[in-house]
Amino acid sequence: MDSSTRSFDGVARTRAPQIPELSPGGSRSPHTSAPSPVRPRRLRRSETLRALVREHHLRADQLVHPIFVADGVDVVRPIAGLAGHSRLSVDRLESVLSELTHLGVPAVLLFGVPNDKDAMGSGAWSPDGPVPRAIREAKRQAPEQVVIADVCLCEYTDHGHCGVVGADGGVVNDATLPLLARAAIAYADAGADIVAPSAMMDGQVAALRAVLDGAGHESVAIMAYSAKYASAFYGPFREAAGSTPRVGNRRGYQMDVPNAREALREVSIDEAEGADIVMVKPAGPFLDVIAQVRAATALPLAAYQTSGEYAMLTAAAERGWIDERAAVLESLMGIRRAGADLIITYYARQVAGWLLDER
């Protein structure tokens, strides 16, 4: 029982204070002294009443758990800024996967942390790279888990950009597409259920759809990072993946933060190219974009609560400045309320545990 349930009787017996109230719909009419018949608080008197009229819900089966898969054996390398998350070698995945299954978190999103990088990012499509090996292992251990593979080159390029860098230092769009396509094929061959292109190259969804279909992978879905912003909230991720650009930044391909209309354009392009799920990223600072995209498409909508958003919450909680559980659930409910169907969050495990406790 919470405090408002306990206060039920007292509230019911107490007369509204005799304070003049000017707004219609308030507890007093501006013209008479009669108590207002309009009282939204009637439906807040108990937890059962509140639950009856609750508009949005957060469930474990809406969450996606990101995993950084490292080359090597017996690797558990903690990630600064992502407390509770480590880079894991494939042999260390088993306990995470079984925990997620137990908690009812249905999906994982895999990122590679290779030992070797080159200018093309060729590790991205090596069948012996960390991600294809992790996909095969996940599908063997937990066949019912939805395995999503991020498709980008930045974890595999020595310069840290998401595509091929041209002579002028810019990232060359069309030369990057076949490389992303090769990576997607490698992940589909390994058994991925969904591939998720995150490089923000124009035409990347169409390029992936064409090669997947050509290779007999017409059932592999595409979750498009459609509205992915050039955000300051990716710091801990780049530390984890060693993917900070050595020179320059990603503003020439990721979206400009002030733009919302452009997100609708990106989404409709990806939809036309064959995306099965569209995404807005980051989530918390872009709730308006999530809401607008929700209204503009019938496709399932994913939102990515990024590493920087996670770091802010954990850092404040660690100092005792916020109640972590309440603040995290509120942040995720805000993302759901804005219109996201599924949420990628570094809190997936903890949240699923909290939701189990509430039953």
Ligand code: PBG
């Ligand atoms: C790689 C990629 C990034 C993230 C997801 N895929 C980093 C980036 O674009 O620099 C960010 C995820 C996070 O911060 O949690 N293209």
Ligand code: ZN
């Ligand atoms: Zn990238």
